[in-house]
Amino acid sequence: MRCRPLLLVPALLAAAPALWAQVLPTPALLQASLGAPPQPVTVIEPHLSIGGKRVRLSYLGYPIAQVLNAHLGPDWQNKPGKEIEFRALDGYVSRIPVERFAKHRAYLVLARQDGSEFVVDNPGQNEKRVPLGPYYLVWDNIAAPELLADGGSGWPYQVAQIALRNSSAALLPARLAPGFEAQAALAQKFCLNCHQVNGFGGDKMPINLAVRAKQIDGPTWQRWLLNPSAVKPGTAMPPLPDTLPEREAAARQLHDYLRALPVSD
Ligand code: HEC
Structure with a gap:
């Protein structure tokens, strides 16, 4: 048959x-x-x-x-x-x-x-x-x-x-210290539409933020997230919204979280 x-x-x-x-x-x-x-x-x-x-x-x-x-x-x-x-x-x-x-x-x-x-x-x-x-x-x-x-x-x-x-396990893997739930939600909401962490996220600019965050120092990170156009005129990277309360703190928390996030394939 x-x-x-x-x-x-x-x-x-x-x-x-x-x-x-x-x-x-x-x-x-x-x-x-x-x-x-x-x-x-x-x-x-x-x-x-x-x-x-x-x-x-x-x-x-x-x-x-x-x-x-x-x-x-x-x-x-x-x-x-x-x-x-x-x-x-x-x-x-x-x-x-x-x-x-x-x-x-x-x-x-x-x-x-x-x-x-x-x-x-x-x-x-x-x-x-x-x-x-x-x-x-x-x-x-x-x-x-x-x-x-x-x-x-x-x-x-x-x-x-x-x-x-x-919801993706990539954001809060077992190997990450506990207590990053709010930061992971921020990354999902504001960054992973375009970028990725360890293969999870959008395809518009699919760099791995868990890698890039570890290569960028704090002040450079803050300038980039708060006003990317001032760093690179004409860029398609949007700033954290100016309507977001405590956006400086949010940018710092994103950096802390992405630096702590283990890199995997
Ligand atoms: C609408 C899409 C979009 C969103 C949302 C977005 N980005 Fe970007 N991002 C880009 C683009 C496009 C570039 C490349 C910028 C350029 O070279 O002009 C970029 C570049 C970057 C870079 C630099 C990469 C490098 O290799 O130099 C970092 C770091 C970064 N983004 C972090 C973030 C973080 C953190 C968030 C969330 C707060 C975020 N991005 C949200 C589109 C986005």
Whole structure:
């Protein structure tokens, strides 16, 4: 009898859909699958709201819970300790704890409400008219001003894939001294979207920070994290957000943590 191993593949996919990154459909197919037109949402656009400014923009999109229910199954909400991963076309990766979506309202948007081009300037990264499509994750930070502290972190654009993931053991390996939980969360939120630690993180600039942090002295590290453009004009490395309270201390804590983190392959 002829062996047909390929038949196993759909069975595996059906058994463990949440392990697989789901490629998001086009906006037209998403609208068809959700059975409703996208709705307006107004936010304080963090990429434009720097230096004390508050710039409001209105987008069109869907509550993220609706999209995740349709693409990951409704079970994702009952998975405390897990993270939703948003992977962008340019290699940027946001990992956001499931609990955060219960606490704050997020929307997956696909257009500007006024019909103007779906782009945004990102002065923190010295970039202009950055395309936001196919999808952009935005948060109702008018209802929850505490979200402003994070700047553009947690607002991935050019989102093409979503997945439900376990939090990574790479951030807090057994060989690391205890007590670095808060620092690891800072690194995940602000650095590992683009960079990596020991193979975990984003692909936009996939250097291993557990290696680089050990090669850079404290004052150089502080200057770089707080104002990279002053060190290297035109760089695409964003500063820690100016809305983050105690950002000098946060930069120092990141250095301490990444220097303590053992390097592995
Ligand atoms: C949006 C993507 C992005 C994020 C987020 C980001 N960086 Fe970077 N980073 C870059 C890019 C791009 C470069 C290369 C800069 C250049 O050469 O112009 C870089 C360079 C660096 C370097 C220097 C590497 C070298 O070999 O000289 C260090 C160290 C670094 N980043 C640390 C961090 C830390 C720590 C964080 C979190 C607080 C962070 N980065 C967040 C994009 C990012």
